[in-house]
Amino acid sequence: MTSIENEYQVTGMTCGHCEAAVRQEVDQIPGVESIRVSAQAGTLIVNSSTEIDDAQVVAAVEEAGYTAQRVR
Amino acid sequence: MTSIENEYQVTGMTCGHCEAAVRQEVDQIPGVESIRVSAQAGTLIVNSSTEIDDAQVVAAVEEAGYTAQRVR
Numbered sequence: 602m603t604s605i606e607n608e609y610q611v612t613g614m615t616c617g618h619c620e621a622a623v624r625q626e627v628d629q630i631p632g633v634e635s636i637r638v639s640a641q642a643g644t645l646i647v648n649s650s651t652e653i654d655d656a657q658v659v660a661a662v663e664e665a666g667y668t669a670q671r672v673r
Numbered sequence: 674m675t676s677i678e679n680e681y682q683v684t685g686m687t688c689g690h691c692e693a694a695v696r697q698e699v700d701q702i703p704g705v706e707s708i709r710v711s712a713q714a715g716t717l718i719v720n721s722s723t724e725i726d727d728a729q730v731v732a733a734v735e736e737a738g739y740t741a742q743r744v745r
Contacts, residue, residue, distance in 0.1 A: 615687035615688045616688055616690065616691060618690030618691060618694065619688060619690060
């Protein structure tokens, strides 16, 4: 089974609490298998079993209080 | 009724989540009436009905993942 990997640039995260807040929201999107998030790098990498709508990821990050943009 | 006010310098806080983490721990100390915490200023001001042991405040801040030092 292949996994789809999408990367987003996230602005505004400063610490581990911020990473946890983003992780918690993105983890609620159906199909998400794993999440890597780095406040220092400003990155969010989402692995999923099916293609996820970018708008869902962007909305989840905004729900956590930050802004995201798909980079690849 | 008078309120005792103590101020601490807290290092390591970067955002509102950090402030909330410190607030949550310090709020558990018996006698604490109000708390002002600023990540930007690196300050924690604790108002209490009775004198609180500095070690308790320092320990609470450390529990949240930061370090505190009494300044006044």
